[in-house]
Amino acid sequence: MDVLQLLVALMSEHHGSMVQAFDQRNGVRAIYKLLASNSEGIRVQALKVLGYFLRHLPAKRKSEVMLGHGLFSLLNERLMLHSNQFSMTTYNVLFEILTEQICTQVIHKQHPDPDSNVKIVNPQVLKVIAALLKNSPLSPESMEVRRVFLSDMIKLFNNSKDNRRSLLQCSVWQDWMLSLSFINPKSSEEQKVTEMVYAIFRILLYHAIKYEWGGWRVWVDTLSITHSKVRELINPVRRSTKLCLTERRRASGWVSIRLCGLPTLSLALPICSLFSF
Structure with a gap:
């Protein structure tokens, strides 16, 4: 632990020389081994080192190291070994x-x-966090981390168009985003979390249709993935169902996505605001 803390301090103060030496000696391999440790303190310090490494690594080299070798996926696998210990400290x-x-x-x-x-x-980290939350046992702490994560995403997406694009460019982001919600909320806390997920969908779908060329494809993908996801969660037998849209509610201008024979999954998309460019 002391060695890791010293390494974090050195990476912070002398990142120019430390990051280069760390890269040349394949230090990232040691970091990923430490991420499998049973001690959360060691895992957190190892993540700190990885963070400083990525922050000061040239963009081209970072892409070669992380994307070329699938290290974000490996990060997910390593942390999933202790998903039952996903705390606010690790999330931070x-x-x-x-x-x-x-x-x-x-x-x-x-x-x-x-x-x-x-x-x-590093938008790939969003999927890592979502996977850890999905697989962590439901508890007051995990629900708090989930709420904070969704709140952070809402703030990031509201603050920046680039942040919204970062997620929209990720593959099938709708799948893991929906996994954070509760199709049939059983408490006020679950209801609140689910509404936050829907709020993120509203922000992203509005951005896609208004600002992105071919943004309608995001809507089509979202409908398809939502249909598949809800059938998987609610109907394990996967009986044949039809996807249909309920008629617009004139008073409020909202659209609901209904799976015939299944509970309504309302993504709450205000029509008027979506098309008032």
Whole structure:
């Protein structure tokens, strides 16, 4: 632990020489081995080192190291070994890697709200966090982490068009986003989390149709993935169902996506605002 803390301090203060030496000696291999440790403290410090490494690595080299070898997927696999221990501390350091705003201090409580200058730099980390939340046992702490994660995403997407594009460019992001919601909420907390997920869908689908060329394809993909996801969650037998759209509610101008024979999954998309360019 002391060695890792020293390494974090050196990466922070002398990143020019440290990152280059770390890369030349394939230090990232040692970091990924440490991510399988039973100690959360060791895993957190290892993530800090990885964060500083990515922050100061040239973009081309970072792509070669992380994407070329599928290291974001491996990051998910390593952390999934201890998904039942996914705490706010681990989430905070993953959020630092997501935005590449790393600090040497370990934050155990909810981090400060991201401001308008915070950018998503490593969007692949979003899927890692979502997978950990999906597989962690439901508990007050995991629900709090889930709520904070969704709240952070809403703030990041509201603050920046580039942040919204970062997620829209990810493959089948709708799948893991829906996995954070509860199709049949059983408590007010689950209902609140589900509404936050729908709020993110509203933000992203509005952006897609208004700002992106061919943004309608995002809507088509979302309908298809939502249909498949809800059938999988609610109807394990996967009986034949038909996808249909309910008629517009004139009073409120909302659209609901209904799976015939299944509960309504309302994505709550205000028609008027979507098309008032």
